[in-house]
Amino acid sequence: MPVLTLRAARIPVVALTAGALLAGCAGMGGGSSGGNTINVLMVNNPQMMELQKLTAKHFTKETGIKVKFTVLPENDVRDKISQDFSNQAGQYDVATISNFEVPFYAENSWLMPLDEHVAKDKAFDQKDILPPMRQSLTAGDGQLYAEPFYGESSFLMYRKDVFAEKNLKMPKRPTWNQVADLAAKADGARKGMKGICLRGLPGWGELMAPLTTVVNTFGGTWFTKDWKAQLTSPEFVKATKFYVDLVRKHGEAGASQSGFAECLNNLTQGKSAMWYDATSAAGSLEAAKSPVKGKIGYVQAPVEKTDSSGWLYTWAWGIQKASRNSDKAWKFISWASSKEYEKLVGKTFGWSNVPAGKRASTYANEDYRTSAGAFSEVTRKAITSAKPRDPGVQERPTIGIQFVDIPEFADLGTKVAQEISAAIAGKQSVEQALKTSQKLAEKVGEEYRDE
Numbered sequence: 030m031p032v033l034t035l036r037a038a039r040i041p042v043v044a045l046t047a048g049a050l051l052a053g054c055a056g057m058g059g060g061s062s063g064g065n066t067i068n069v070l071m072v073n074n075p076q077m078m079e080l081q082k083l084t085a086k087h088f089t090k091e092t093g094i095k096v097k098f099t100v101l102p103e104n105d106v107r108d109k110i111s112q113d114f115s116n117q118a119g120q121y122d123v124a125t126i127s128n129f130e131v132p133f134y135a136e137n138s139w140l141m142p143l144d145e146h147v148a149k150d151k152a153f154d155q156k157d158i159l160p161p162m163r164q165s166l167t168a169g170d171g172q173l174y175a176e177p178f179y180g181e182s183s184f185l186m187y188r189k190d191v192f193a194e195k196n197l198k199m200p201k202r203p204t205w206n207q208v209a210d211l212a213a214k215a216d217g218a219r220k221g222m223k224g225i226c227l228r229g230l231p232g233w234g235e236l237m238a239p240l241t242t243v244v245n246t247f248g249g250t251w252f253t254k255d256w257k258a259q260l261t262s263p264e265f266v267k268a269t270k271f272y273v274d275l276v277r278k279h280g281e282a283g284a285s286q287s288g289f290a291e292c293l294n295n296l297t298q299g300k301s302a303m304w305y306d307a308t309s310a311a312g313s314l315e316a317a318k319s320p321v322k323g324k325i326g327y328v329q330a331p332v333e334k335t336d337s338s339g340w341l342y343t344w345a346w347g348i349q350k351a352s353r354n355s356d357k358a359w360k361f362i363s364w365a366s367s368k369e370y371e372k373l374v375g376k377t378f379g380w381s382n383v384p385a386g387k388r389a390s391t392y393a394n395e396d397y398r399t400s401a402g403a404f405s406e407v408t409r410k411a412i413t414s415a416k417p418r419d420p421g422v423q424e425r426p427t428i429g430i431q432f433v434d435i436p437e438f439a440d441l442g443t444k445v446a447q448e449i450s451a452a453i454a455g456k457q458s459v460e461q462a463l464k465t466s467q468k469l470a471e472k473v474g475e476e477y478r479d480e
Contacts, residue, residue, distance in 0.1 A: 119351035128165035135168035175345035180386030182339035182411035212279040215302035224279035226301040230288035233442025246338040258470035285454035311404035340431035341415040
């Protein structure tokens with residue numbers, strides 16, 4: 030029995046609230062019909078909502094295939110997908126999954142391999158998909174199980190005008206120690222402005238995402254190749270102390286409760302001179318009505334011992350193995366992840382709205398480059414230099430940069446984040462936080478070693 034089969038069977042499925050059900054009921058289908066309709070379950074982010082608006086007028090008109098959408102918030106959609114796919118209930122043909130879920134969903138035969146569809150669909154141009162994205166959606170058996178809708182990495186953002194005023198120079202490839210020095214010098218550059226903003230909000234996808242990239246480049250890892258927990262190793266401790274000290278000394282007020290949204294607001298409102306986070310933030314910072322449009326500089330994620338340290342994430346389309354509409358489902362995916370769809374979005378909503386981060390051709394498109402010129406090339410480099418299978422200085426037991434790609438990490442990462450967030454809040458030391466966290470990680474590692 031494969032190691033991950035037992036693990037994935039224990040993925041928690043949370044009952045949906047009435048409100049969540051109502052949010053998706055407008056597009057809810059009654060199961061995979063096998064007719065000329067497919068059911069798609071997806072997350073409710075803005076780019077997905079634009080897709081929903083364009084589908085009937087373009088995809089259905091061109092193919093005759095009707096699409097019934099169920100749209101839910103991220104936590105709710107993850108729960109519903111895991112419930113439907115793990116039971117192979119077949120209610121949904123296609124769902125938005127991330128590169129976090131792909132390996133163990135594939136291991137448990139919940140997803141349909143896409144290689145045959147890709148081979149037949151020459152117009153899709155699979156080679157145009159950026160290599161790290163292809164790699165992150167390919168399981169251990171070597172088969173492809175999802176196609177990206179959009180992707181992101183992480184990079185460092187900073188106020189060019191503030192740095193000029195203070196005679197500060199940002200290196201093109203900064204180290205974390207250089208960033209700490211710049212944060213100290215930029216702290217207080219303007220009234221109410223702190224040197225940097227870093228996530229401190231508990232959550233495996235909040236605090237632990239940027240912190241784990243820091244751990245990687247400082248030489249640390251969550252687990253050795255044979256699943257021995259390493260949260261009290263010198264490298265993990267050094268990286269975590271560095272992060273906690275930096276945000277406590279020169280970071281935002283209320284850092285222990287600050288996530289992506291709070292840091293985005295801080296940089297937009299002039300409360301932070303720097304921010305390390307997702308490349309997807311650039312679109313908001315450079316939006317037409319943004320008060321900092323044109324004032325932000327973008328450089329690669331800071332490093333120490335590695336050549337790169339940016340994370341890798343994608344919302345992608347997967348087909349449930351139980352689907353009776355796999356050919357029609359692929360036609361939808363092929364359209365939604367295509368070059369043609371990106372052009373449609375550009376013409377309809379503006380090129381800054383294009384679901385980028387997945388295709389090389391996007392970054393060669395002059396319309397896109399004109400609209401996203403401030404950050405497009407740095408984003409492309411961040412994504413193409415990401416190493417999901419080799420993000421640190423030692424071998425790992427599984428794929429993942431800002432996460433450990435096992436079902437348990439959602440719970441483990443969140444619990445560890447709670448401990449470290451408490452250290453950021455000054456309620457305990459980093460050593461205490463990691464001592465407790467090490468015990469939690471050991472339990473997970475021991476179960477994998479036993480199997």
